[in-house]
Amino acid sequence: MLTPAATARLDRHLRDLPELLAYAHLALQPGSTTRSSHVTGATRTAPLPCSINVLSLLGPAASDTVRDPHGDQDGLVPAVGTITAWARLHAEEHGQQPADTNLGTLLAYLTSLLPWAAEQPWADEYANEIADLHRRCTPLALLRPRRRLMQLPCPRCHLQSLVREDGHDAECATPGCGVILRPDEYDQRATAYADALNAA
Ligand SMILES: [Zn+2]
Structure with a gap:
């Protein structure tokens, strides 16, 4: 069960994520010219190895992605797993299904069910994982301010x-x-x- 303030913050995070993921994806694309001068301090992960992983972020989410909340995840790979897993839990417990498995669709779906989700016993864990995702995407999204x-x-x-x-x-x-x-x-x-x- 989330407080109104925590619910509002989660709502903002879910609405921010499509844009953050898009920018994070752009920031880590090979050939980025401004990357090296801005990356210091933004992430400990070297940009280039990430780029391949990030490429998968904005496409359809794999239906068999395993949720790994306690894993030693790196980069942005967990974005797909985190969003997919929470969408699946919503679908199972609420009953309403997302229209498809694109990340953008899933995030809109999660946003639409937030008033219900905020009342659930797992709401705190859900809010924490989304907040963590939001926090890790933000510095990457800032790498390409000219885009x-x-x-x-x-x-x-x-x-x-x-x-x-x-x-x-x-x-x-x-x-x-x-x-x-x-x-x-x-x-x-x-x-x-x-x-x-x-x-x-
Ligand atoms: Zn397009």
């Missing part, structure tokens, strides 16, 4: 994973998606999106 996450969802994978680096096209950060939007294409989508919202 901005865009407001619109990706037209192909529908995650909020479009990122624009200064002077470049917007690219989707989801592995395997590969959408690239020129600035005028992005603006067209933004206009169409706003029109659709106004018409609704």
Whole structure:
């Protein structure tokens, strides 16, 4: 059972995580030019070995991922296992199922069930694990301040994973998606999106 303040913090963490994971993923991609000068103090893990692991973070979560709350986890690999395991527990005990196993979907699902989850006997452990994930992603997300996450969802994978680096096209950060939007294409989508919202 969580206090209102702890529930509000968990809600913020769950809403932050898609963006943090996207930035963490970008920060650890091979070829990052600003990485080495900022990484000191942000993480004890060398960036390059992480990059392969982080690549799996934003794709579909493996259904057989084992939760390992006491393991000696390193890097961001546990993000998939942690989020998947808690989503599975929610599905088993609450009954409502997530639409699919993408991390973005699972995080939205967890957010939607938070009022219920905050009342459960495991709520403290849940909040602690999500807080730990949030804390470990944050310094990685700060490594690429010149890359901005865009407001619109990706037209192909529908995650909020479009990122624009200064002077470049917007690219989707989801592995395997590969959408690239020129600035005028992005603006067209933004206009169409706003029109659709106004018409609704
Ligand atoms: Zn995409």
